[in-house]
Amino acid sequence: MRAAVVTTFGGPEAVEVVDSEMPEPGARQVRIKVAAAALNPVDAGVRAGAFGGAGKRIGLGWDVAGTVDAVGVAGGTSLLERSRELGGAWAVGDEVVALDYGMVKPLGTHAEYVVVDTDAVAKAPATVDAVHAATLPLNALTAARALDLLELEPGQSLLVTGAAGAVGGFAVQLAAHRGISVTAVAREADEELVRSLGADRFSSGEVAPGSVDAVLDAALLGERALEWVRDGGVFVGVIPGAQPASVRGVRTTAVEVSPNGTHLAELARLVDEGVLTLRVAGAYALEEAAKAHARLAEGGVRGRLVLVP
Template identity: 60%
Template sequence: MKAVVVDAFGGPENVRIAEVEVPRPEAGQVRIRVRAAGLNPVDAGVRAGVFGGEGQRIGLGWDVAGEIDEVGAGVADWTAGQQVVGLHYGTVKPLGTHAEYVVLDATAIAAAPAGVDTATAAGLPLAGLTAARSVDLLGLAPGASVLVTGAAGVVGALAVQLAVRAGLAVTALAGADDEAYLRSLGATGFVRRGEGPAEPVDGVLDTAVLGGPALGFVRDGGVYVGVIPGAAPAAERGIRVVEQEVAADGEHLARLVSLVEAGDLALRVAEVIDLVDAAKAHDRLATPGVRGRIILTP
């Protein structure tokens, strides 16, 4: 089968299509025939060597949407033919979801959202779980104020929607052209990129990874949530600084699927690109102003 891999670190030109064996599910796992897979910034980081693994063949891809093709021993809740979405956690792995087939733990998948096309559904797992975990870590009561940086990005837009659902007063920080879109998602305040809120907020969810400047927007004793482990600024002024780390959680993913099905969580696709053009997709990912998830389809 075809799979997207890197053998040496660098730019999009290092992304290649390899012919590899179709994986077999072990006990507690399922094999998925990939119909669509999201391309995430973490894939660019893996490609560039941010997470190590030099000298190995590394498979790319975390998000997947497709149908179960085979189930391993001990899997009782899933059968072949079911449409699912899932998260393949891990930075340095021999095979990711950018392939024709992938094997995941049965606990890492959820039924695909009904009424949503496969390409759109493929953008949910990593971004959705990251946004949901981040909003939970804010720990703020309804009515509290929160600023979401990078709000027009895939994770940021989902975080805006989930924070609004949690009853928080959301201000979105993004480019000027994104204001109308973010207000349509429920943000009641808007700050242009490069500026700050008029008054300190109770919490910041920093999907843009601004670090120290974003911490400066938080009131004394407030909360800062970072989305990349190890990238948060040092705590100051009694601010609680926490970082989310995403996990493959099928039960939590199923709750997000329910929101998508109900029309309460909108997903955004920027472009659908054929798997064999994965290098082109990585080029596109690096283009400023991309709005929505880039999706690869085998």
């Protein structure tokens, strides 16, 4: 089996595609034959050593779309059989999406096969191909969790920074779907895009202080974006622990995503209903993983780059 890994930290050239042992699913796990796996900024961080793991072989990739290839066995009874008794199951051949969470792990989703826990898996959206489906898990789960932390009611106002990016774009669509009034902050060239996602208002960076109920800071503007929140409002960042300190009674926090097949299934349903748009900026063969990392490093990507084994 082929897999993209790093054994030394560095730039895109540090990514290697190597032969790896086929992973075997244990109890409450499934093995997925990878059809597509998105490349995210967190992968670049892992590659550069931002999360540690020096001296180890580290697998890359968090998002996956593919087909269940094997189901774990527990106590002599297949997990599939036990699941059927409870009214639900993952069977070989099921088309699924999943989030394989973890900064430092021996194998990620940038591989021909990956093993994940069953509760991280959801049925793949039926209306898109695997390349598009692979862009859903990490970024949509992050956006949805951020909105839950904001606790906004319909009619309240939300400003999303980095609204043309993957997390920001999903946040705009999800917030608009919930009846929240969205101001999108992005580059001027992206105004048409973010308005098409459901933003009511657009700004390229000039926002009146204290003018919105909440900010979701996908662009990592920090204290600058915090100024735009009204007294007693809410600020949510996307890097745990990196949010600015509270001022003026503004509650500040940050989202930390986790695998959740139930929530992912709901997001997949919203894709099929046309609420969420899956954007692919480009597709690369797994063997071109380093090339995909180089493209990501150039910046200006709209949508996700996807690796295809």
